[in-house]
């Protein structure tokens with residue numbers, strides 16, 4: 001399990017965070033969150049910006065230490 005904060009992946013000072021087993025699971029959870037909390041940002045998203053976000057997310061995910069549990 002890893003925990004990623006919204007603020008790490010472009011969410012500004014948003015305090016929301018996701019704990020997930022896989023990057024795909026975390027992305028799905030952030031997707032749900034973004035629809036409500038970052039609707040403005042989502043409205044401006046393009047296929048290119050989503051692709052860039054995915055690449056950035058994967059880097060953050062990879063560089064985040066897994067939680068010891």
Ligand SMILES: [Zn+2]
Pocket residue numbers: 006007011014015016033037038
């Ligand atoms: Zn957020």
